[in-house]
Amino acid sequence: MKAIVYSHYGTPDVLHLADRPTPSPAANEVLIRVHAAEATKSDCELRSFQFPVRWFWLPLRIAFGIRKPKQQILGGYFAGEITQVGTEVQHLAPGDRVFGSSQLRLGGYAEYLCLPGHYSLAPIPENLTYVEAAAVPLGGLNALHFIRRAKIQPGERVLINGAGGSIGSYAVQLAKLFGAEVTAVDSANKAALLTELGADHVIDYRQADFRQSTAEYDVVVDMVASSPYGSTISALRANGRYLMANPSLIKMLRAVWTTQFSSKQVLFAFAAETLGELQTLQLMLKEGQIRAVVDRVYPMAKAADAHRRVESEQRLGSVVIQISGVID
Ligand SMILES: NC(=O)c1ccc[n+]([C@@H]2O[C@H](COP(=O)([O-])OP(=O)(O)OC[C@H]3O[C@@H](n4cnc5c(N)ncnc54)[C@H](OP(=O)(O)O)[C@@H]3O)[C@@H](O)[C@H]2O)c1
CATH class of the missing domain: 3.90.180.10 (Medium-chain alcohol dehydrogenases, catalytic domain)
Structure with a gap:
């Protein structure tokens, strides 16, 4: 072969x-x-x-x-x-x-x-x-894993950082499907695609840092390894959840501290990529809920x-x- x-x-x-x-x-x-x-x-x-x-x-x-x-x-x-x-x-x-x-x-x-x-x-x-x-499978399984772990409630404000990549483009669609108000962060050339996938707001990270704005989020799903930890946590509301796809050892230690001593939760588990999750995606694709x-x-x-x-x-x-x- x-x-x-x-x-x-x-x-x-x-x-x-x-x-x-x-x-x-x-x-x-x-x-x-x-x-x-x-x-x-x-x-x-x-x-x-x-x-x-x-x-x-x-x-x-x-x-x-x-x-x-x-x-x-x-x-x-x-x-x-x-x-x-x-x-x-x-x-x-x-x-x-x-x-x-x-x-x-x-x-x-x-x-x-x-x-x-x-x-x-x-x-x-x-x-x-x-x-x-x-x-x-890569984007869908990993995005489904993160979005489910975030336990998104309808109407919650969810920010996807690195939204235009393989995982992010499904995370945007799934967060929307779960009823969230979605902010997608990536570079400007991906803005039209992200809007088409359902993002309510799009931020070009080269022009603006979402952590510097007054907006707060219930959930941040972060695909970007270089994201600063402290200011990302500060962008979360009380009881907010921060999901890291690419955590460093230091960030994992800080995550344990944040989860233990504040109302905010930081999660970084790898996706198990189960058959059940793939079948869920299969159904969503069949019914046109995601693409x-x-x-x-x-x-x-x-x-x-x-x-x-x-x-x-x-x-x-x-x-x-x-x-x-x-x-x-
Ligand atoms: N934890 C897990 O279970 C798991 C599983 C699979 C993969 N991963 C890891 O997760 C990472 C993301 O995976 P992926 O396949 O989705 O990667 P990807 O397709 O490369 O997506 C990353 C996106 O982030 C954007 N980006 C880069 N810097 C940014 C910044 N500072 N702010 C906002 N957006 C930024 C990139 O766009 P521009 O470069 O154009 O700006 C790109 O669109 C990879 O490193 C992968 O190894 C983790």
């Missing part, structure tokens, strides 16, 4: 096309013919081995390979068709169109991917193409350009790599 591989850490140019043996599923696994995979910020961070939060570096380097990557095929979020199922897998069958997460196994940047049948794999709603479906946000689509041979696009931060939504030859 064809795969996009990288054999050492570095710039997008380390990505190249190569032939790899097609995997075959064990009894508890399924084989998926991948049609599309999202090129995510996390893929770029694993490729370059540069993370916005420094404490990630050592544990991830030990897990992913000290001198070179152990798993040379990136891609944690994908859409495709099941072609084979192991004897123990009852709930999936060849021909099923599925989308989902391969978790830390990655491997979505290849024509075929084997995953345990119990992983988060759900049927693609009929109104979505493979490309659109591949754009959903996939695709920026550009690249063929496998242009994977390096897909990563450059993600790293340029100019994108509006998800960058998707078309894996199979089928264009849809």
Whole structure:
């Protein structure tokens, strides 16, 4: 099979096309013919081995390979068709169109991917193409996790910082769906998209700092690792909740203190990306309550350009790599 591989850490140019043996599923696994995979910020961070939060570096380097990557095929979020199922897998069958997460196994940047049948794999709603479906799991699962943990009540004021990215663009839609008044913060080129996704107010962070205004929020969902902690907490109302996607060790310690000794709560748990959450998204997509946000689509041979696009931060939504030859 064809795969996009990288054999050492570095710039997008380390990505190249190569032939790899097609995997075959064990009894508890399924084989998926991948049609599309999202090129995510996390893929770029694993490729370059540069993370916005420094404490990630050592544990991830030990897990992913000290001198070179152990798993040379990136891609944690994908859409495709099941072609084979192991004897123990009852709930999936060849021909099923599925989308989902391969978790830390990655491997979505290849024509075929084997995953345990119990992983988060759900049927693609009929109104979505493979490309659109591949754009959903990362942003949708992480945004749903944060928005649910925030326990948003109708009418609450919710601010999404980094709203134009993969996670933020779903967080805006979900916060709106949960009845919030949504303020989206990102750069100016994303303002029109954010309004279209439902944001009531849009702030260009290069022009204004929401922390300096008198407005206060019930919930801040923060995708930006460099956010100052103290002034973000100050922008919360009493009983407000602050959700951090990218917490540093210092911020985690301060979070425990804030939660313990004030009415405000700071939450930073990683998303479990469960099947139940994916099925919730599937239903929301089917009923048109949320939509996939695709920026550009690249063929496998242009994977390096897909990563450059993600790293340029100019994108509006998800960058998707078309894996199979089928264009849809
Ligand atoms: N905790 C978890 O469970 C979890 C799970 C997955 C990912 N993550 C991490 O969460 C982060 C966000 O993920 P993502 O995929 O959504 O990233 P992304 O797609 O790159 O989105 C980040 C957005 O923030 C904007 N931005 C940058 N600086 C900003 C600032 N100072 N103020 C406001 N907006 C700013 C960026 O736009 P411009 O650059 O154009 O300004 C971009 O639109 C990544 O670092 C990822 O590793 C955490």
